[in-house]
Amino acid sequence: MTIFxxxxxxxxxxxxxxxxxxxxxWLAFLLPPVFAVVHGLWLELLVYLVKVxxxxxxxxxxxxxxxxxxxxxxxxxxxxxxxxxRRARLARKGWNxxxxxxxAGPDIATLAWMERR
Numbered sequence: 360m361t362i363f364x365x366x367x368x369x370x371x372x373x374x375x376x377x378x379x380x381x382x383x384x385w386l387a388f389l390l391p392p393v394f395a396v397v398h399g400l401w402l403e404l405l406v407y408l409v410k411v412x413x414x415x416x417x418x419x420x421x422x423x424x425x426x427x428x429x430x431x432x433x434x435x436x437x438x439x440x441x442x443x444x445r446r447a448r449l450a451r452k453g454w455n456x457x458x459x460x461x462x463a464g465p466d467i468a469t470l471a472w473m474e475r476r
Contacts, residue, residue, distance in 0.1 A: 388438030
């Protein structure tokens with residue numbers, strides 16, 4: 360079972376609620392740019408690209424081996440912070456956090472939230 364944060368859009372927008380899983384994201388860990396594009400995290404993608412460019416530039420000073428060892432640390436950080444990035448994007452778009460639900464999947468969490476209302 361996973362904890363899901365349930366977000367609803369503004370009242371004038373009749374979009375379905377969104378459930379964001381509060382867990383490690385393997386997609387964000389293995390393929391950060393793909394994760395960012397899939398979830399529309401353009402600002403986060405830009406920050407990721409700047410960090411990778413900085414890591415490449417720093418490899419001239421700290422050594423290529425050290426830079427290669429630092430990249431998994433960056434990827435791990437992205438995998439752990441993926442739910443927070445998705446929540447921040449929803450908040451920037453005007454979505455409101457309504458509840459947290461424990462469920463086996465996002466559809467079940469969303470359904471449980473809609474039934475309780």
